[in-house]
Amino acid sequence: MTPLLRVVLIVGSVGTMAILLQKIRKAKINIEDSIFWILLSLMFVVFALFPVVPDTLAAMLGIYSTANFLFLFMIFILLMRMFSMSMKISALEEKIKGLVQEIALRDAGLGKNETEPAKEDGSPEA
Numbered sequence: 001m002t003p004l005l006r007v008v009l010i011v012g013s014v015g016t017m018a019i020l021l022q023k024i025r026k027a028k029i030n031i032e033d034s035i036f037w038i039l040l041s042l043m044f045v046v047f048a049l050f051p052v053v054p055d056t057l058a059a060m061l062g063i064y065s066t067a068n069f070l071f072l073f074m075i076f077i078l079l080m081r082m083f084s085m086s087m088k089i090s091a092l093e094e095k096i097k098g099l100v101q102e103i104a105l106r107d108a109g110l111g112k113n114e115t116e117p118a119k120e121d122g123s124p125e126a
Contacts, residue, residue, distance in 0.1 A: 009045070
């Protein structure tokens with residue numbers, strides 16, 4: 001791993017962590033989501049401080065360049081994160097759809113806890 005790549009990894013990771021901490025303080029990001037980014041940044045700092053780790057992993061995977069391994073690793077991690085977020089979004093969309101249907105039923109007067117108003121002659125309204 002070249003010294004320039006090591007410096008870029010450290011500067012990028014420290015910059016990412018600084019931005020994350022600022023967003024956490026302003027409550028613009030969930031703690032859950034920020035943990036992922038902080039751990040990823042720390043991992044890249046470790047890779048930069050101990051270049052033998054990514055070199056060994058690259059050799060084990062048959063990748064000749066450590067830089068290529070780092071890019072492949074980043075792409076893989078981000079794809080996994082994107083898949084995880086897609087699953088969360090799908091679950092939230094289903095939840096929203098259920099809530100919208102529940103609200104529509106309540107507004108239509110067909111909710112579970114609602115009773116039908118009676119007509120003046122005592123028969124239920126249709």
